[in-house]
Amino acid sequence: MAQQKIPEVVVDRLPTYVRALTLLREEGISVVSSQELGVRLRVTPAQIRKDLSYFGRFGKQGRGYNIDNLIRELRSILGLTKEWPMALVGAGQLGQAILRYTGFVPEGFRVVAAFDTDKRQIGRKIGPVVVQDVAELPQTVVERNVDIGIVAVPSATAQGVIDTLVRSGIRAILNYAPMSPHIPENVLVREVDPVVALQSMTFYLKLDEKQREKAAQ
Amino acid sequence: MAQQKIPEVVVDRLPTYVRALTLLREEGISVVSSQELGVRLRVTPAQIRKDLSYFGRFGKQGRGYNIDNLIRELRSILGLTKEWPMALVGAGQLGQAILRYTGFVPEGFRVVAAFDTDKRQIGRKIGPVVVQDVAELPQTVVERNVDIGIVAVPSATAQGVIDTLVRSGIRAILNYAPMSPHIPENVLVREVDPVVALQSMTFYLKLDEKQREKAAQ
DNA sequence: TCCTGTGAAATACTTCACAGCT
DNA sequence: AGCTGTGAAGTATTTCACAGGA
Numbered sequence: 001m002a003q004q005k006i007p008e009v010v011v012d013r014l015p016t017y018v019r020a021l022t023l024l025r026e027e028g029i030s031v032v033s034s035q036e037l038g039v040r041l042r043v044t045p046a047q048i049r050k051d052l053s054y055f056g057r058f059g060k061q062g063r064g065y066n067i068d069n070l071i072r073e074l075r076s077i078l079g080l081t082k083e084w085p086m087a088l089v090g091a092g093q094l095g096q097a098i099l100r101y102t103g104f105v106p107e108g109f110r111v112v113a114a115f116d117t118d119k120r121q122i123g124r125k126i127g128p129v130v131v132q133d134v135a136e137l138p139q140t141v142v143e144r145n146v147d148i149g150i151v152a153v154p155s156a157t158a159q160g161v162i163d164t165l166v167r168s169g170i171r172a173i174l175n176y177a178p179m180s181p182h183i184p185e186n187v188l189v190r191e192v193d194p195v196v197a198l199q200s201m202t203f204y205l206k207l208d209e210k211q212r213e214k215a216a217q
Numbered sequence: 218m219a220q221q222k223i224p225e226v227v228v229d230r231l232p233t234y235v236r237a238l239t240l241l242r243e244e245g246i247s248v249v250s251s252q253e254l255g256v257r258l259r260v261t262p263a264q265i266r267k268d269l270s271y272f273g274r275f276g277k278q279g280r281g282y283n284i285d286n287l288i289r290e291l292r293s294i295l296g297l298t299k300e301w302p303m304a305l306v307g308a309g310q311l312g313q314a315i316l317r318y319t320g321f322v323p324e325g326f327r328v329v330a331a332f333d334t335d336k337r338q339i340g341r342k343i344g345p346v347v348v349q350d351v352a353e354l355p356q357t358v359v360e361r362n363v364d365i366g367i368v369a370v371p372s373a374t375a376q377g378v379i380d381t382l383v384r385s386g387i388r389a390i391l392n393y394a395p396m397s398p399h400i401p402e403n404v405l406v407r408e409v410d411p412v413v414a415l416q417s418m419t420f421y422l423k424l425d426e427k428q429r430e431k432a433a434q
Numbered sequence: 435t436c437c438t439g440t441g442a443a444a445t446a447c448t449t450c451a452c453a454g455c456t
Numbered sequence: 457a458g459c460t461g462t463g464a465a466g467t468a469t470t471t472c473a474c475a476g477g478a
Contacts, residue, residue: 015412050440061477079422103411104412109415179236180233180258194321196233202389205389
């Protein structure tokens with residue numbers, strides 16, 4: 001069986017399936033149909049079935065999916081059975097909030113090192129780590145087998161930080177800086193940008209206001 | 218001219234165009250071609266031209282786009298010419314970081330009120346606001362004309378908070394809680410979820426590792 | 435009967451390629 | 457000569473609809 005190419009959109013949806021399934025499990029539910037899961041996630045049942053079908057046959061006809069089993073399968077597909085060490089760059093306001101964020105560890109993501117250029121931050125213990133000088137980054141990344149970098153520095157310095165991370169051999173970047181970085185093909189990036197999220201909503205808010213005005217005439 | 222329906226993906230890209238154009242302007246550049254902008258953003262020039270063509274004709278043949286003008290047009294299209302007041306719910310670790318985040322205000326987003334149920338938080342001044350009791354939320358939302366709510370409470374209580382926001386007349390929600398909320402059709406949501414972003418990257422990291430193993434055999 | 439898994443159809447999105455303006 | 461704006465072509469993604477297993 002030649003592994004067909006999986007669409008990126010499909011991969012992007014899998015984590016939300018895992019999350020919803022985990023919440024269902026906490027409610028004591030053990031089996032779910034694509035219909036029921038679709039209602040929760042506001043997606044069509046056909047989409048869920050189609051997405052899962054890229055990876056295997058996990059359901060039982062007439063019943064649905066065993067939640068424990070499906071969670072296990074999806075976590076394995078997504079590479080979530082191991083722990084992923086991460087390195088954070090930028091120990092300012094935002095970086096500190098990230099270091100104190102408790103949502104990463106239960107999912108297997110652990111910030112194992114933090115870096116800054118600011119002498120006042122270096123040596124400080126924040127959350128689980130002591131802030132190091134950025135100069136030590138390349139060595140630490142190699143020593144601690146870090147594949148994922150988190151960028152939490154101002155836009156102006158972000159590209160430099162990203163270049164350093166890439167040169168150090170990092171393979172994935174979670175970027176909190178509001179800019180679009182230059183990155184080699186083989187390195188992954190995801191942007192975390194609440195402002196961009198807000199700005200696409202205001203388009204529809206404004207549209208809605210216009211329509212109300214028109215309707216009110 | 219009947220306004221044709223604009224694809225959502227197009228709207229979602231506009232804020233990144235604004236961002237890139239703004240950075241170009243700061244570099245002192247005043248005109249840009251779709252080609253040049255595409256290189257910055259890692260998208261095709263055709264996509265940029267096509268996206269813009271849904272809204273009008275902003276370029277000059279043979280030259281490109283006047284940056285000042287295009288920024289102004291896009292900001293107007295996105296509804297960014299007014300200030301958007303926002304209400305935050307959840308003044309814990311995460312909520313405090315959001316209140317202290319300086320990236321919203323320059324873009325016209327301002328948190329004008331914050332709410333919590335925790336007696337120890339209520340009355341505290343954090344960043345630009347004093348934390349209020351959630352009981353006061355509906356009234357404040359109406360009085361202060363708040364259209365956008367930010368949810369920064371634990372998953373377990375998020376749905377209740379969202380219901381309250383919706384009942385109070387909010388029209389858009391920026392959700393930091395790692396769950397998928399039930400929301401009426403006419404209310405917008407955007408999820409801010411770094412863990413989901415990480416989990417779709419690990420799929421490819423794992424794939425890459427597998428391929429290396431195979432190659433090494 | 436209920437619900438999965440999946441080709442096929444429908445829809446959505448992206449890219450091409452070129453007429454036409456500057 | 458260079459670059460936009462845009463139908464048309466090409467891909468990608470979603471949804472349909474139904475055979476078949478529990």
